Amino acid sequence: MFERIAELAIRRSRLVLVIAVVAVALMGALGAGAFGKLLGGGFDDPSSQSSRARQVIDDRFGGETNLVLLVRAAGGRIDTPGAERSGRALVAELRKEQDLDNVVSYWDTTSPDLRSKDGREALVLARVKGHDTEQQENAKGVIDAYAGTYGDTLTVKAGGSAGVSHEMGPQTGKDLVLAESIAVPLVLLLLLVVFGTVVAALLPLAIALIAIVGVFAELYLVGSVTDVSIFAINLTTALGLGLGVDYALLMISRFREQLAAGVSVEDAVRTTMSTAGRTVAFSAATVAAALAALMVFPQYFLRSFGYSGVGVVIIAALATLLVMPALLNVLGHRVNSGRMPWVKAGPAATGTSVWGRLARTVMRRPAFTALPVLAVLVVAASPLLGITFGTADERALPEGAESRQVSVSLRENFHGNDAAALRVVIDAPVDKAPLASYAATLSGLDGVARVEAGSGVYAEGQATAVGRGKPALSRPGARQLNVVSTLTPKSDAAKELVEEVRSTTPPPGTHPLVGGADAELVDSNASIGDRLPLAVGLIVITTFLLLFLFTGSVVQPLRALALNAISLGATLGVMTWIFQDGNLSGVLGFTPQPMETSMTVLMFCVAFGLSMDYEVFVTSRIKELHELGEDDESAVVDGLGHTGRVVSAAAALIAVSFFAFGTAEISFMQLFGLGSGLAILIDALAVRGVLVPAAMRLLGRSAWYAPGFLRTFHGRFGLSESGPAPAAAPVERNGKKPTRV
Structure with a gap:
């Protein structure tokens, strides 16, 4: 096969290059829309208990709170008449937003849990509508409209999962631009040092360009039919640049080695393909096999890297095997043109x-x-x-990120973090007495500040404010309980609380589902751990x-x-x-x-x-x-x-x-x-x-x-680096027998 590719490259070099240019143009046009198809998130197992709990909440209770607005009074307490008027006006405007529902605020409920300990801040909780890309776009519109100064008395900061996604997406793009602006010039400089000539140094970048553009097109197509993480772009660019350089470097080095040995350009192409070409093919197969294993995981964040990783390996290898020999044949000895001043003439004694x-x-x-x-x-x-594992959250962002500041304030300045509460859902009718008993039991667990249910609020094992129940947590044939804790989110203690809640005896005949951020962490680690051996x-x-x-x-x-x-x-x-x-x-x-x-x-x-x-x-x-x-x-x-x-x-x-x-x-x-x-x-x-x-x-x-039977098998089906013998002259070293180069 490699010999036939070499002959094609020798006989139809310019046709191969024209087809390559057209293919790159088409892939570039298609790949330009890739960013619009890619999503944030994807860290959760869709079949896990926490994911199923979220689905029930979406279907039966209007969805989980995913947007937290931290409202701060500019000149004093949040209860002053001016701050209260502005706060109520803000909530009224938010309720008119078509992209929001389930808007709940301190001014509606006068709940002390939605007011900071120092009385200077209050919370507005809401759910941004939509799924995936639509939700991200809706969150951007709401946050851009309301974050910042509101009126003369309030400042508003956005947090929650919607706030984190709103900041993480653009930050990913900025990081990518900065990384590539650093990597590409350094790679080009190193290529000049390695090859010593301008022409040879530019060839690997051509292969890298084909690989990156090709995978952008692939991500557009895959993203049109399934969920793909936006972070796959980072792997595409880094791996595309790296493998393009890797494979081209191997091919060019072998080609120049053959030219230095005095063989013709055509024979140099043939030997390069039958030796280095085979190596590239096998190398690509091993890298693709390792990255394909990512597709066994249910989280689309990991599967996305499998899609992009396998794609970039295959495209880089195909470009190296099809386009590179044509380029080398056309260039011939000109591959050594543009010699850098520090390079000595003649090949090094390898x-x-x-x-x-x-x-x-x-x-x-x-x-x-x-x-x-x-x-x-x-x-x-x-x-x-001593390694421990977690999932991505707002702490991955810089300390100055607004959504991270909101999270810190919720943890330090409020009595329990409502946004980080465990969501316990029962997708079945439950009588009031068994539900109250279950909620009271949950409220007695270590680290639980309170349990909110449709019938009341419970703390330390008993009802504290039956009349202040949350009707929104009760639906015909379904119930939801919010277990609000004082524990640091995603800490070991918080993960232990998830297991304790799940092991608590539920009302007879029910099978509660436990969701929330800490439950998602527990389920994600378990899911990856289960699939990792495979x-x-x-x-x-x-x-x-x-x-x-x-x-x-x-x-x-x-x-x-x-x-x-x-x-x-x-x-x-x-x-x-x-x-x-x-x-x-x-x-x-x-x-x-x-x-x-x-x-x-x-x-x-x-x-x-x-x-x-x-x-x-x-x-x-x-x-x-x-x-x-x-x-x-x-x-x-x-x-x-x-x-x-x-x-x-x-x-x-x-x-x-x-x-x-x-x-x-x-x-x-x-x-x-x-x-x-x-x-x-x-x-x-x-x-x-x-x-x-x-x-x-x-x-x-x-x-x-x-073993003998495997040697026989390999003799029949194995692939080795055979082909035309390398044409370099024998070299005598230290009295040892001559060897081929």
Whole structure:
């Protein structure tokens, strides 16, 4: 297949390039509408108890409160005549808004729970209508209209889930623009350093552009039929830029190597496709397999990264395999045009490169060199012993974000946080006495400030104000109870309260559903935890099969998986030390909190896939030399000598595109960017540079072992990096036998 693609690129180069330009234009036109299809949120399992509770509340009670307006009196208490008049006028205007319902305020109820402890602030609670994108647009209109100064006596700040989404969406766009404005110039500069010529440096950016534009078009199409998270854009740009550079770098390096050996342009294209082209295809398969595992999770936040991740890998690989050989054939020796002044003429002696010398040193003393590296990685992984998990909330935003300020005020200045209450719904008729008994029991649980029901308000195990019940919590054939606590939202104590509420004996014949933010956290962690073994199992099995088909060995896949586990453990440990334990929080400007569950899983899958990317790069060249007759040590030394510079350069380039997200204002995007970039560097430097040659030396010939029946199977169905023999002249080194380049 790769030989046929090479022949097509040689015979029809310009036609291939014209078709590529037209395809990019069409994908760009389609992808321009992607942002209008993407949504915020998506962190919840739609089949969980909390999600089902929210659905009942939407259907039977008009929906949960999702907008909290914090109203502050400019010159004194909120009960002064002027503040009260303005407050009532504000509520009257809000009730006229077609996009709002269930508007409840302090001035309507005179409830002390809706007034701050110092009497200077009051709450207006409401529900923004609509679903997903419609709700986001409606919230924007309401918040833009009312947030800020109202009249001469009040200031209004917007919070709640609608307020958080209102700020998080635009902030994501700003973070993306800033990250790309940093990453693209740095990547171009590094490409100039790596290639040393302007033309060669620009080619990877062309592949990256095709990958990014293509996935934008894919997200538009997928977003038209299912929910897709807006955060998928961040992965699309970072991974598209990184993989485009990775794959193009491998192809261009091999092509230039062949030209330097004196072969014709056409033969250089053929050899590049039959060797580096196969490597790109296998590498893409391993990365796509790791990212496809994200689709087993029910949260569309994670599934969205599966859609975009698999898409960007496939499109980047197709662009590299179809467009790059045509570009190389058209350019020929001009790929070396625009030589930078610091570059010397003539190819470098790859056999004596830094990576080749490092590999030789490691293989002579594998234990001496590998054990210190292993020790450092184990120490780096040690914070995992204390890792805890949470979900995204307003704390991911900067401290100055308005919705975050509202949340802080609710927690510190009010008697219980109504917006963070547990919502207990019973989708069945319940008599007054059993319901009152159930509410009283719930109010006696540790940490509960009060329980609000249609029949009354309960605290410390008894009714406190039967006459002040909330009729809106009672519907024909359904009941709702709000369990308001004094606990810090999403804390361990708050999660324990969810379990206690769920285990409390309900009225006879009923099956309550418990929802609310803390219940959603409990359900999300449980859902991801339940599916995680399946996702990891799929990654391990597909990776093992692909590497076996590529190498014909059962030991090489096991060695690769073991080293990957070590490097990923170190990365997750360092991220826990930074983002959960709070180290570097002052430098990076985030609030320490438990590791965001979905983002941690995403980082694991992305880092695993990219690690296997470099595994294939290195192993393919070692295997090629091994099949050409080199002994085990020479194959490893020469293989790393040839690929080490490519891998380290590719790692630096893709790490830059991820590290750029360290400038983000949203903390879980910082976590993803810094974690992914660190994982790539650890893998490329520590694992490929030291642990791989050490492991190959210790394994010896057994590194290529497979049972007889599997060798037969691989001989029939396996794919190897075969094809036209590389055309470089033999090189004599230190008295060793000649090898092919």
